[in-house]
Amino acid sequence: MDLQTLWQSFLDIVYPTDIRCLICNAKREEMSGYGICKICESHLPFIEPPVCTKCGKMMIEESLCLDCQQSDHAFYRGISIFEFNAEVRRLIHRYKYKQEKYLSTPMIHWMSEGLKVYKWEFDLIVPVPLHPIRERKRGFNQADLLARGLSKSTGVPLVNQGLLRIKNTPQQAKLSKEQRQRNLRDAFIISERAKSLKTFHNKTILLVDDVYTTGSTANQCASELLAGGADRVYVITLATGSNF
Ligand SMILES: [Zn+2]
Numbered sequence: 001m002d003l004q005t006l007w008q009s010f011l012d013i014v015y016p017t018d019i020r021c022l023i024c025n026a027k028r029e030e031m032s033g034y035g036i037c038k039i040c041e042s043h044l045p046f047i048e049p050p051v052c053t054k055c056g057k058m059m060i061e062e063s064l065c066l067d068c069q070q071s072d073h074a075f076y077r078g079i080s081i082f083e084f085n086a087e088v089r090r091l092i093h094r095y096k097y098k099q100e101k102y103l104s105t106p107m108i109h110w111m112s113e114g115l116k117v118y119k120w121e122f123d124l125i126v127p128v129p130l131h132p133i134r135e136r137k138r139g140f141n142q143a144d145l146l147a148r149g150l151s152k153s154t155g156v157p158l159v160n161q162g163l164l165r166i167k168n169t170p171q172q173a174k175l176s177k178e179q180r181q182r183n184l185r186d187a188f189i190i191s192e193r194a195k196s197l198k199t200f201h202n203k204t205i206l207l208v209d210d211v212y213t214t215g216s217t218a219n220q221c222a223s224e225l226l227a228g229g230a231d232r233v234y235v236i237t238l239a240t241g242s243n244f
Pocket residue numbers: 021022023024025026036037038039040041
């Protein structure tokens with residue numbers, strides 16, 4: 001091995017050049033520390049102000065979106081990192097259904113950065129729970145993995161056994177807003193243990209999920225947490241729709 005090759009292999013260890021971007025799969029010079037190249041990242045539909053002051057959807061001017069005007073959400077405020085375009089849909093699909101759990105690394109990074117902007121203060125981080133049957137089938141709860149990462153990055157404790165999903169509701173995606181709401185009624189409860197320990201009493205909570213659609217899920221979870229004694233519930237999701 002000549003000196004040049006030796007030097008190159010040393011550089012490869014210190015500055016690996018064979019890391020592939022998790023989105024485009026290309027080897028790129030300009031990689032972020034969380035597995036996405038700068039080019040792919042620059043194409044992602046980051047939500048920027050102005051946003052809906054309630055749910056965080058992108059708006060033309062800062063105000064309440066139509067959806068938030070029409071329905072009274074139990075959560076205090078929500079934010080989302082991306083608009084739900086085809087690229088983001090693909091990314092979430094790979095993460096959720098193709099077992100590509102490592103995609104949680106960039107997702108957690110983006111969500112942590114989003115939280116920094118809003119400077120919310122909260123005492124506990126709670127993922128939107130999956131029904132145990134669905135979780136067994138999928139192998140993991142995508143919201144739980146994101147919530148764990150956010151707990152690590154913020155230092156705020158995670159509580160992932162306090163809010164439970166007791167109804168194995170059908171997939172929400174294809175249902176109308178009314179159907180979603182009916183579907184989700186009584187789907188979530190506070191665990192007996194969390195009740196007796198007063199886990200949520202007087203606590204400000206950050207609720208975590210992957211996708212925000214009409215807000216029905218976030219709303220039902222927030223209602224249950226408030227009924228369980230919580231003071232206030234914030235919501236963060238990775239992606240949100242923009243056209244309703
Ligand atoms: Zn890329």
